[in-house]
Amino acid sequence: MKGGRDGPRDGARDAARRTAPRDAAARPDGLREGSRAAVREPPGPRRTGAPGPGPSPAGPGRAAALRFWAVRAALPVSLVLWLLSLRSVPLDDMRDLGLLQVLPPLFWIAAALLTLGFCLALGDRRTRAGWLTGYVLALVALLHATPTLLYPTLRYSWAWKHLAVVDAMIRHGGEVPAADKFDVYNEWPGFFQLNALFLKASGLDSAVGYAAWTPAFANALLLAPLLLLYRSVTRDRRLVWGAVWIFYVCSWVGQDYFAPQTFAFLLFMTVMALLFRQLPSSALPRPDPRRRDGWPPGLLAGAVLLVAAIAVSHPLTPLLLISALVLLSLPRRNRRVTLPLLAAAVVLTALWDATVARDYLTANVSDFVRSVLQPDRNVTSGLTALGDAAPGQVLLSWVDRALSAAVVLMAAAGFALRRWTRRTGLPLLAVAPLPLLALNAYGGEMLFRAYLFALPAVAFLAAALLLPSEARERVPRPLVLSPVLLALLGGMVFGYYGKEAVNRYDPGEVAAARYVTDHAPPGSVIVTLTSDVPGLDMGYERHRRIQLAYQDPEDTRRLVRDPLTGVEPFLSGATGERPAYLVLSRAQDMNVRLTGTLPDDLPQRLRTALDDAPGFTRVFTDEDAVVYRYVPPAPAGGGP
Template sequence: MTGARTARPDQATGPADPPAAQRAPRTRWAAYGALPLAVALWLLALRGVRLDRMGDLGLLQVLPPAYWAALALLAAGFVLLLRLPRPPAALAAGYVLALIAAVHATPSLLYPGPRYAWSWKHLAVVDAMLRHDGTVPHADGLDIYNQWPGFFQLNVLLLRATGLHSALGLADWYEPLANLLLLGPLLLLFAALTRDPRLIWGGAFLYYATSWVGQDYYSPQAFAYLLYLLVIALVVRRLAASTPSPDGPSPNGPSPGGRWRVGPFLLVLVLTAAVATSHQLTPLMLISTLLLLALPRRNRRTVLPVLAAAVATTVLWDATVARRYVAANLGDLTAALLSPDRNVLSGVAGLGAAAPGQVLVAWTDRATAAAVLLLALTALLVDRRLRRTGLPMLLAAPLPLLLANPYGGEMIFRAYLFALPAAAFLGATLLFGGRTPRPPWRTPAACAAVLVLLTGLLLGNYSKEAMNWFSTQEIAAVDYVAATAPPGSRLVSVTADLPGGERRYDQLERTVLGQLTADDQRRLVTDPLPVVQQLMDDPRTTGPSYLILTRAQAAECRLTGRLPADTVDLVHAAVAGSPRFQAVFTTPDAVVYRYLPPVAAPGGRGGAR
């Protein structure tokens, strides 16, 4: 690897002309003033937000103009800050932290609990592992978490150390916390590529302005991604330190003596093992990235030991603890290798039945990703010095897995996420790099580009909030079932979009109508009552059966189109008129019905209760 520096810090500025010198104080004061004003506007904007008025575009429809003004000020102030030859690190950090807060702390401040049903599912897994002190028996469909338990067991350890009984508070604030923690590895990585603070902080700001994939919630993926990025940053940092440079560290490729010291290498081993035990996909991404970084001969002395450790821990874990999952899915994994075209396109189709606003959002997400990658590729074409760094390898690292497996239609978005750190840095070299003073048009052009990318970020991040947030009534409905249902009970819902529908999953059964076969789904929307009643009268269920219908489930049907938009209303109307269903919990946002099975009459024939 060679250095990605566009200029040495002491060469970043040429002789300033008098007009530029006169503008510098004004630029500095504008950059200093925009940050506190943006933060004040953001906090003011959160007062009185009506979440119940969200529609097809989620939070975008209910956030007031002050919120958008705050983001515009953040973008403009940050671009102005990077016009300075030596932008103050504290102020640059303030802008990046303010962007993280404005984007990722907003739901935590507005919602009564964690956003996204998967966060609640992972809370249920932590609770079950805490109760069982390890592996959860009778886990059925959630047994995969027994096979990759690293994230969950770390949470259990944290709860035991603190004396807390639930990770609910951590899950509620996990998104801003995860993004805050990512800043360390990002800065470590970028500082190994350049000494120009404009590119270091510009790359970080651009990363957070374009990370719309939404894999930063309370999940093993977010945890493993943090560790992955830290491992890559440490490897690139080691590559940078292995060759002396007159102006400081630069990734010029390791010298023959560029071996790891014991302490840092042990840290890398621990991080690699944690990745292998926490998530299925991330270890493979780590191996792919290290493999590409090891292609240049000058890098191998540094990269190959880490690559060997990553391969060894992943293979060992998959062959032992995760063997059941790997063996059960080996056929599908092998078949996917033969269909690279379908793997790439699997996340692009399926928009026909979605709400019109969601179709717009989907294409905006793709356009945002394409724009970021286009910026990165343009930077590589414009500056040949960038092509001699490890950035092309980091950018291309997810490609082998994108071709190898669809990952449930999500691989194309995961590939973008793993390529984003390199893409953001490369984009920063175009938007914020170069010698100063710069042409007058570059500042408004950079500001406009950042604003456009931020718009794409918000559309991707906030547009599904009508189904991703849960009201206090919905949370209370699930709490009621979890507290009152005896072991062996069954919980039925139209979709899986519940705040904790997996609670006590080792004791309760779960049926999701939206996961039935296509024929059963057609029967459901035509005549819901027989289908629902048959499922709730399952003789294998040893306890009562409950049907829970919520606002978020209706929103998911409307937004995604996986079921007709009125499916929840149809089911509700059908069971409300049946004597077999008793409403035991009723609020405007959620209702819970208990199924009353027929009473067996003398002689074995069923009779009405």
């Protein structure tokens, strides 16, 4: 008998391999290997998180009991602490770091307790899915409902712009004439028309009430497609819920407000979840095991309807969807599922762009061609120049970049070390936005959109790295996992809360904008320093907006040298019947300070100059906003 590597120990190992049951659930992806591709196991009992007959994975006796009750206590206690922390937050003290510098310690204690409780729940097989759902929804509430509960008005200037578009489409019964820079919304009106239909059916006067809750509501809705997507590639519930948590604590780009992008991304994720459910690599059991791989009757029609809704609602998301479907079609085994949906996406997008959106695309074709020829500039366009920004904003920018790099590097390591993930299709989904990132800058936003659309897949690959399969590790180590998740959460709040000094508006600012839109005659010019005036775009088809912070360099230099001389050229054409209006406000001052687009002292110098200038009259004054009406003074000498 040979010794060493051919001895009895190897014989025992071979016998164990021959007699071990082939349980698909023991593999993270729920599959077993065939000769060339993974072969689906027959449907069998699935783990639901309920306690099973064997020994407790948490250990015997008191330790298991402590874990059990800690999981059930941490969730309600953290929610109570979070709500208590919001009772008295000094919002007026926000500066370079936004909400980060005014939220009390109790808020951060609640966030840390919630994270630790989730890690404990993730490692206890007795914890049912309902508790894990509760933890994730509590995280969504803590992150995304906090500004809504704290602020007296809707946050973020672009959300107010989109309210104005809904209002205009209701007033005009559809397409808005003379929309100027808002004309793009006439070409992709799906989101706005859906809200207009809802307002008419419900009898509400405006969407401002529910628009404030869009971030929390949209993120809560995302949970369903995320769960379906992840359960389609693994039966390991720790990986599923860990990936969900990582997605939420790394989604810092803020594309979840009242906007077409939010609506289109939710539809995109739903389409991807339905698609992955049908792929041959799906870990979910088939309703009919005898059916060949492909779409069941009716479901493909539903997916195509979602694609159509995307095509009429947003110009970029259909292209990202097509890119994802093209890459997912590269493996031959996927094509029976992906090609019908890819054909539908291409046809619907082409039809819409060639008909409804044709005028807009034709007018901007030269910009598109120029962008395609500058791939290096497209990739870096989203990286803010930090030279003139406030110190806090420089820190925020570096934290955002570090968080994004960290989760991408963890995903790359997960792809390299967990080889089974390469058969799931998620690596292809993770890189799908890259071709568009090189083709177009999308106004400097493409880098952020690419990160957002890659994040669902990236989060899962990162979770695969952090959470080895249950076959290799009986329970996760909460004291090891929780610091990683807390660090990711810390990076998330930097990016998500760091600009709230600009995004938050006071009632006086809303009242100033309402005064202007109520009193300015059609054709009036409305001048502001930046776009940060909530509600000033109401009736945008009747007025012309000018922002002083984004003019030609020579105009900017003239404004800085002499604010009164610099602002007068933009008021030309004003008359007694059609005066011009100039609005200055707290949020604009803060934007100038944080971004460095104009000198910090310019807003106050401009106020002082206007107070003493002929033709300018203060018509609205509040501690947070002031409105000047400009009528050219009569010529000297009393001529006609």
